[in-house]
Amino acid sequence: MSAASAGVAPRADPARAAPLVELRSISRRFVKPVDVAGRIANAFGAGVREEVVHAVDRVSIAVQPGEVVGLVGESGCGKSTLGRLAVGLLAPTGGERMWRGEALDAMPRERRRAAQLRMQMIFQDPYASLNPRMRVVDIVGEAPVVHGMITPRQKVEYVGLQLNRVGLDPTLMRRFPHQFSGGQRARIGIARALAVKPEFLVCDESVAALDVSIQAQVLNLFMDLRAALDLTYLFISHDLGVVRHISDRVVIMYLGRVVESGPTEALFGDPAHPYTRALLAGVGSVEPRKRSFAPVRGEIPSPLAPPPGCHFHPRCPHAVARCREEAPVLTEIAPGRAAACWLVEPSPGGRRS
Amino acid sequence: MSAPGPLLEVAGLRTHFFTRSGVVKAVDDVSFALARGEVLGLVGESGSGKSITGYSIMGLVDPPGRIVAGSIRLSGRELVGLGHEEMRRLRGNRMAMVFQDPMMTLNPVMRIDRQMTETIRAHERVSAAAARARARAALVAVGIPSPDERLASYPHQFSGGMRQRVAIAIALLNRPDVVIADEPTTALDVTIQGQILHEMQKLTRDAGAALIWITHDLSVVAGLADRIAVMYAGRIVEHGRCADVLSQPAHPYTRGLLDSVPSRNPRGARLRQIPGMTPSLAALPEGCAFRERCPRAGPACAQAPAMQESGGRGVRCHDPLAAVAATAGP
Numbered sequence: 212m213s214a215a216s217a218g219v220a221p222r223a224d225p226a227r228a229a230p231l232v233e234l235r236s237i238s239r240r241f242v243k244p245v246d247v248a249g250r251i252a253n254a255f256g257a258g259v260r261e262e263v264v265h266a267v268d269r270v271s272i273a274v275q276p277g278e279v280v281g282l283v284g285e286s287g288c289g290k291s292t293l294g295r296l297a298v299g300l301l302a303p304t305g306g307e308r309m310w311r312g313e314a315l316d317a318m319p320r321e322r323r324r325a326a327q328l329r330m331q332m333i334f335q336d337p338y339a340s341l342n343p344r345m346r347v348v349d350i351v352g353e354a355p356v357v358h359g360m361i362t363p364r365q366k367v368e369y370v371g372l373q374l375n376r377v378g379l380d381p382t383l384m385r386r387f388p389h390q391f392s393g394g395q396r397a398r399i400g401i402a403r404a405l406a407v408k409p410e411f412l413v414c415d416e417s418v419a420a421l422d423v424s425i426q427a428q429v430l431n432l433f434m435d436l437r438a439a440l441d442l443t444y445l446f447i448s449h450d451l452g453v454v455r456h457i458s459d460r461v462v463i464m465y466l467g468r469v470v471e472s473g474p475t476e477a478l479f480g481d482p483a484h485p486y487t488r489a490l491l492a493g494v495g496s497v498e499p500r501k502r503s504f505a506p507v508r509g510e511i512p513s514p515l516a517p518p519p520g521c522h523f524h525p526r527c528p529h530a531v532a533r534c535r536e537e538a539p540v541l542t543e544i545a546p547g548r549a550a551a552c553w554l555v556e557p558s559p560g561g562r563r564s
Numbered sequence: 565m566s567a568p569g570p571l572l573e574v575a576g577l578r579t580h581f582f583t584r585s586g587v588v589k590a591v592d593d594v595s596f597a598l599a600r601g602e603v604l605g606l607v608g609e610s611g612s613g614k615s616i617t618g619y620s621i622m623g624l625v626d627p628p629g630r631i632v633a634g635s636i637r638l639s640g641r642e643l644v645g646l647g648h649e650e651m652r653r654l655r656g657n658r659m660a661m662v663f664q665d666p667m668m669t670l671n672p673v674m675r676i677d678r679q680m681t682e683t684i685r686a687h688e689r690v691s692a693a694a695a696r697a698r699a700r701a702a703l704v705a706v707g708i709p710s711p712d713e714r715l716a717s718y719p720h721q722f723s724g725g726m727r728q729r730v731a732i733a734i735a736l737l738n739r740p741d742v743v744i745a746d747e748p749t750t751a752l753d754v755t756i757q758g759q760i761l762h763e764m765q766k767l768t769r770d771a772g773a774a775l776i777w778i779t780h781d782l783s784v785v786a787g788l789a790d791r792i793a794v795m796y797a798g799r800i801v802e803h804g805r806c807a808d809v810l811s812q813p814a815h816p817y818t819r820g821l822l823d824s825v826p827s828r829n830p831r832g833a834r835l836r837q838i839p840g841m842t843p844s845l846a847a848l849p850e851g852c853a854f855r856e857r858c859p860r861a862g863p864a865c866a867q868a869p870a871m872q873e874s875g876g877r878g879v880r881c882h883d884p885l886a887a888v889a890a891t892a893g894p
């Protein structure tokens with residue numbers, strides 16, 4: 212195991228079982244071919260090239276059974292892509308993904324399908340992920356029937372139960388998605404994912420559209436399910452208050468790479484990476500005080516043309532020459548903690564690989 | 565018109581949906597006014613009618629929904645009852661809305677550059693090159709790097725937060741007087757969110773635009789809004805200056821909401837939540853809609869409470885937590 216992945220996964224602890232989900236140096240590139248206009252321009256020597264986005268660039272994450280790992284990062288840094296990779300909805304362009312210690316992509320089809328049912332994702336964009344022509348009762352109840360978890364006759368009662376848990380009035384189950392508000396739709400997505408009783412759940416901004424009281428209800432439900440069923444979460448969110456509240460560990464990404472990870476309190480109490488520090492400094496409070504919001508300092512680097520060296524250097528107040536040339540490696544800075552920055556001190560035993 | 569009235573004035577607005585299973589009173593007697601340069605934070609229960617209030621102002625309520633009562637005035641001009649063509653001319657020009665779901669703004673099969681330049685040229689006679697330059701600048705302002713490449717992309721090639729930012733950029737293209745932003749920063753990290761809020765503050769300060777900011781993020785409201793209105797079951801149950809409402813909530817619902825914020829709860833412990841469930845808007849009981857869930861409910865609450873206004877603050881409750889008149893500042 213490289214130092215990089217050791218930093219993200221908890222240090223080998225023989226008492227603990229194999230991770231439920233593990234991503235090993237996983238990558239995903241998106242290639243946008245040159246379109247017609249570009250090809251015509253090229254005929255005149257414009258030199259338009261295909262665009263490649265390294266949405267996820269060699270990321271390693273291990274999630275233990277029953278653990279909640281918070282995933283935080285800049286908009287567009289690859290969190291949703293990583294979530295889709297983790298549940299097998301998107302094929303990686305590099306690296307390996309393991310489910311209970313077994314390579315997912317090497318599993319026979321039947322077993323892989325069974326494994327994938329155990330992993331569910333609550334999508335960031337509920338509107339696009341809910342079939343507009345299906346009624347809620349079918350959106351939520353179809354999969355449990357198909358997979359033989361309930362009989363068709365139990366569907367209405369079962370769906371009613373699922374809706375109740377997320378604070379939705381079961382009498383609305385014959386409605387279509389467009390007849391709901393944004394937060395109600397988000398809860399339909401949550402109910403659908405929970406209805407198949409997954410073991411591993413990727414929550415992609417799942418509570419962002421909820422008012423804080425319903426958000427509290429859903430977060431409490433998540434925690435109850437974790438306690439009762441050992442449900443394991445990869446929790447993607449921009450709301451650091453929420454992440455801090457429910458995560459055991461937090462992973463911070465920036466432009467396709469992990470820049471810091473560690474136990475929640477240690478990381479929030481003493482952030483090591485300059486991007487993490489910028490994030491924590493930007494957190495507002497509910498105390499009513501008008502603020503003057505500031506634009507991002509420096510230049511926001513583009514995923515289409517990431518800068519050389521550390522991806523954060525165009526925005527980093529501490530960048531030195533080395534940061535502009537060489538990408539820092541994820542290095543252990545304390546037990547269970549890792550950061551990728553040239554200016555952090557490796558822990559005595561920790562190595563830069 | 566010499567006396568500068570409010571830029572936007574909503575009075576007694578009621579928007580109902582006539583569905584087969586009953587009348588859904590999504591917005592039921594909502595009133596507020598907004599001056600130039602002012603920011604109103606619109607918060608409240610999920611499903612309480614915030615977005616439909618925005619749609620009503622924009623003239624975008626589709627059947628079986630319709631505005632059944634009330635008035636919406638923009639610089640004194642009544643919008644309720646205006647024809648489609650006239651509303652279309654106001655939309656995207658004098659008034660713009662950033663939808664909760666960016667895909668309501670974005671056409672999935674059209675490149676971003678075309679969507680943006682068409683928005684500009686629908687209201688203004690400018691050259692294609694000038695429109696493109698303005699579109700490019702708008703992307704930069706909302707923190708989208710590589711604007712030229714992104715202009716040549718389709719919506720599905722963007723991340724969730726990038727789509728949100730493109731939708732914001734499109735809403736601001738024609739420098740509208742009134743912007744209704746519906747949950748516009750849920751997919752943005754706080755550093756990029758700061759960039760957007762900075763642009764919004766510039767717009768209100770320099771161009772005098774008025775802003776309705778619909779959100780569940782109370783920390784954003786706290787930092788951005790001048791005034792705040794809290795909605796529950798189709799009604800505004802409390803409004804006032806942002807500082808007053810957040811530090812001394814008067815309505816029991818507002819109080820319950822503030823108590824549920826994670827940072828006000830011990831880490832990892834169960835979060836406080838308001839007991840019970842939102843009543844169905846198609847079958848609201850008589851009296852205060854919050855009654856069944858309210859720790860202060862008494863016999864009087866079987867009658868619907870009227871909005872009690874005083875000193876710029878108002879609350880719809882028979883037994884408010886704070887005496888409204890006492891906390892209202894100058």
Ligand SMILES: Nc1ncnc2c1ncn2[C@@H]1O[C@H](COP(=O)(O)OP(=O)(O)OP(=O)(O)O)[C@@H](O)[C@H]1O
Nearest residue numbers: 241266286287288289290291292514721723724725
């Ligand atoms: N289908 C696609 N085709 C091309 N590029 C894509 C595609 N999906 C994602 N990308 C690109 O990959 C990068 C990462 O996107 P992703 O959606 O994973 O970000 P994210 O971290 O979830 O962001 P957000 O917080 O805004 O939702 C972005 O630059 C995005 O433009």
Ligand SMILES: Nc1ncnc2c1ncn2[C@@H]1O[C@H](COP(=O)(O)OP(=O)(O)OP(=O)(O)O)[C@@H](O)[C@H]1O
Nearest residue numbers: 390392393394395581590610611612613614615616
């Ligand atoms: N087409 C429709 N038919 C019937 N009811 C509808 C329709 N559209 C919306 N509603 C209902 O109107 C109410 C108000 O919806 P609205 O979208 O304004 O809520 P909201 O306050 O924006 O909530 P959220 O914070 O969840 O987005 C909701 O209870 C919703 O179920």
Ligand code: SF4
Nearest residue numbers: 852855858865881882
């Ligand atoms: S009117 Fe009564 S029930 Fe309604 S919020 Fe006030 S005290 Fe509670």
Ligand SMILES: [Mg+2]
Nearest residue numbers: 291335723724
């Ligand atoms: Mg995303």
Ligand SMILES: [Mg+2]
Nearest residue numbers: 392393615664
């Ligand atoms: Mg809404």
